[in-house]
Amino acid sequence: MAETENRPTNFIRQIIDKDLAAGLHQQVKTRFPPEPNGYLHIGHAKSICLNFGIAEDYQGSCNLRFDDTNPEKEDISFVNSIQKDVRWLGFDWQGEPCYSSGYFDQLHKYANELIDKGLAYVDFSTHEQMRELRGTLTEPGKNSPYRDTDVATNQREFAKMTAGEYAEGQCSLRAKIDMSSPFMCMRDPVIYRVRFAHHHQTGDKWCVYPMYDFTHCISDALEGITHSLCTLEFQDNRRLYDWVINNISIDCTPRQYEFSRLNLEYTVLSKRRLIQLVDEQHVSGWDDPRMPTIAGLRRRGYTAGSIREFCKRIGVTKMDNMVEMGMLEACIRDDLNVNAPRAMAVLDPVKIVIENYPQDKTETLQAPNHPNDESMGAREITFSREILIEAEDFREEANKKFKRLVTGKEVRLRNAYVIKAERVEKDDEGNVITIFCTYDDQTLGKDPADGRKVKGVIHWVDAAAAVPAEFRLYDRLFTVPNPAAEENFVDVINAESLTVKQGVVERTLSTASVDSGAWQFERTGYFCCDKDSTTDKLVFNQTVGLRDTWAKIANS
RNA sequence: UGGGGUAUAGCCAAGUUGGUAAGGCAGCGGGUUUUGAUCCCGUUAUUCGUUGGUUCGAGUCCAGCUACCCCAGCCA
Numbered sequence: 001m002a003e004t005e006n007r008p009t010n011f012i013r014q015i016i017d018k019d020l021a022a023g024l025h026q027q028v029k030t031r032f033p034p035e036p037n038g039y040l041h042i043g044h045a046k047s048i049c050l051n052f053g054i055a056e057d058y059q060g061s062c063n064l065r066f067d068d069t070n071p072e073k074e075d076i077s078f079v080n081s082i083q084k085d086v087r088w089l090g091f092d093w094q095g096e097p098c099y100s101s102g103y104f105d106q107l108h109k110y111a112n113e114l115i116d117k118g119l120a121y122v123d124f125s126t127h128e129q130m131r132e133l134r135g136t137l138t139e140p141g142k143n144s145p146y147r148d149t150d151v152a153t154n155q156r157e158f159a160k161m162t163a164g165e166y167a168e169g170q171c172s173l174r175a176k177i178d179m180s181s182p183f184m185c186m187r188d189p190v191i192y193r194v195r196f197a198h199h200h201q202t203g204d205k206w207c208v209y210p211m212y213d214f215t216h217c218i219s220d221a222l223e224g225i226t227h228s229l230c231t232l233e234f235q236d237n238r239r240l241y242d243w244v245i246n247n248i249s250i251d252c253t254p255r256q257y258e259f260s261r262l263n264l265e266y267t268v269l270s271k272r273r274l275i276q277l278v279d280e281q282h283v284s285g286w287d288d289p290r291m292p293t294i295a296g297l298r299r300r301g302y303t304a305g306s307i308r309e310f311c312k313r314i315g316v317t318k319m320d321n322m323v324e325m326g327m328l329e330a331c332i333r334d335d336l337n338v339n340a341p342r343a344m345a346v347l348d349p350v351k352i353v354i355e356n357y358p359q360d361k362t363e364t365l366q367a368p369n370h371p372n373d374e375s376m377g378a379r380e381i382t383f384s385r386e387i388l389i390e391a392e393d394f395r396e397e398a399n400k401k402f403k404r405l406v407t408g409k410e411v412r413l414r415n416a417y418v419i420k421a422e423r424v425e426k427d428d429e430g431n432v433i434t435i436f437c438t439y440d441d442q443t444l445g446k447d448p449a450d451g452r453k454v455k456g457v458i459h460w461v462d463a464a465a466a467v468p469a470e471f472r473l474y475d476r477l478f479t480v481p482n483p484a485a486e487e488n489f490v491d492v493i494n495a496e497s498l499t500v501k502q503g504v505v506e507r508t509l510s511t512a513s514v515d516s517g518a519w520q521f522e523r524t525g526y527f528c529c530d531k532d533s534t535t536d537k538l539v540f541n542q543t544v545g546l547r548d549t550w551a552k553i554a555n556s
Numbered sequence: 557u558g559g560g561g562u563a564u565a566g567c568c569a570a571g572u573u574g575g576u577a578a579g580g581c582a583g584c585g586g587g588u589u590u591u592g593a594u595c596c597c598g599u600u601a602u603u604c605g606u607u608g609g610u611u612c613g614a615g616u617c618c619a620g621c622u623a624c625c626c627c628a629g630c631c632a
Contacts, residue, residue, distance in 0.1 A: 072631095127629085134628055138558045183627075184628050185628095192630085195630085233626055234626095258561085313581075320626095321567085326582055330581055371594075372595075414590060456590095546594090547592095548593085552592095
């Protein structure tokens with residue numbers, strides 16, 4: 001797609017420019033470090049575009065690293081989906097993916113170094129005791145009774161911990177820093193805990209697992225990361241990040257910089273909530289087209305390019321933000337408007353009989369695949385006496401604003417003739433079943449010779465050649481802009497976020513599949529085949545509708 | 557007076573030696589159009605959270621104030 005030309009400029013790139021100018025690094029190295037406990041979402045895309053984008057533009061490199069220090073929450077299926085999604089977005093990492101768990105041996109060695117230096121101790125306090133001694137935001141904490149245990153004892157106890165001689169929760173390894181620090185994370189943080197859990201990478205080798213704060217900075221250093229980019233909530237943790245790096249024997253000094261995470265209106269972007277939506281089956285799965293996950297957006301019909309463009313447009317700052325859905329939608333429309341061939345589909349069909357058109361005649365008409373791009377060619381569509389149009393495109397009477405088919409008036413059939421509605425046939429309940437029309441056989445590819453103006457144009461499908469299809473239309477998943485701010489976000493799930501319609505598409509789409517790409521169904525929106533689609537039963541997802549100024553007029 | 561952060565249009569966001577407010581999305585007005593789409597043209601902050609100060613001149617420097625976000629997991 002036509003992504004905006006100029007390279008992004010943001011405060012992180014400015015820092016890198018300065019570092020490079022100062023000769024601090026030969027090469028920039030970043031990393032994208034997801035925890036494999038869920039699927040990637042559009043917020044991760046922001047981080048991916050930032051980290052991999054910087055690596056590309058500065059001719060450096062970016063690692064993919066699974067931050068897998070909590071085996072209980074993680075799963076191999078997520079490490080697979082994450083790799084797939086990063087690649088799909090158009091990025092690739094240097095060499096094999098990295099794993100924090102791949103550094104467990106070294107991490108353990110560094111923990112021992114801290115113990116040897118008298119900078120870490122094994123604490124047998126319970127969770128409750130630890131919490132009580134931690135103090136509060138405004139009051140300093142108090143030292144644990146185990147804080148002054150001698151080095152030799154700590155060495156022995158940590159070895160026993162590692163050997164599985166203590167139960168989960170019975171003890172933990174803590175860094176000895178400062179119980180009165182204004183940074184809560186510096187009040188002797190736990191750096192190793194006991195977990196008798198099977199790890200998806202290391203199996204049952206370990207029963208002690210390092211904590212994030214201890215692991216992340218060391219992993220960065222081991223990989224030679226120069227700029228470690230994370231989100232704002234880790235700003236305080238930076239003090240601990242630097243403390244660890246400064247107190248162990250490691251020569252690399254990665255720097256952490258924080259940017260604000262993405263918030264998108266009418267959806268949620270926290271792993272916890274997305275997991276809940278899936279587990280409680282409020283959606284069909286991680287790839288439900290209403291989900292803000294990469295898998296969901298992909299199934300919905302969003303292209304990788306449109307997501308990259310979105311990330312470029314929203315920028316990277318430290319400001320809390322709440323981006324409008326319209327921003328994302330504009331990106332996919334810009335892409336598909338240029339790249340999606342046009343076709344005609346009728347989502348809610350009503351029959352038209354053209355009474356002055358020969359009973360047994362069928363014409364083949366040419367329809368351009370793109371109104372502004374001849375290189376996309378044309379396709380053949382058939383026209384005959386009976387056609388289907390959108391029910392909402394007909395009214396028995398209407399004012400002049402309604403530029404569609406009205407009894408007694410004319411309208412242009414897209415790529416075909418001008419027709420005039422003469423009368424209707426209704427069922428017992430008063431629903432219009434058939435609209436009887438006449439057509440002007442002199443209006444194919446040209447305006448009426450007598451100069452009369454026909455304002456409206458509507459789409460249609462030849463009834464005899466129509467292929468039945470299901471259309472799934474999506475609305476926002478939540479009824480409020482910021483569901484995360486709600487007491488219980490599941491209470492504001494939009495019950496009408498999915499609308500299914502049974503209609504028809506033109507014959508040329510009969511072989512459509514999930515690999516066929518996108519179409520613009522003229523006057524309706526952009527669609528792609530769902531993975532549920534088969535040759536017997538076509539199923540289309542509406543990616544996004546066309547901009548609809550008529551809706552504004554009609555609703556005002 | 558716990559600490560760490562952030563405040564530029566409805567939303568996102570440029571603005572880096574102080575020199576007189578980019579751009580995108582949305583909106584509004586008009587033109588083209590066999591998609592009420594696209595495209596095109598025009599328009600949208602005398603003002604940068606607020607109050608003072610320094611200065612010939614401040615979004616940019618200084619001081620005070622206010623609002624919002626994050627931190628008290630053996631989660632990340």
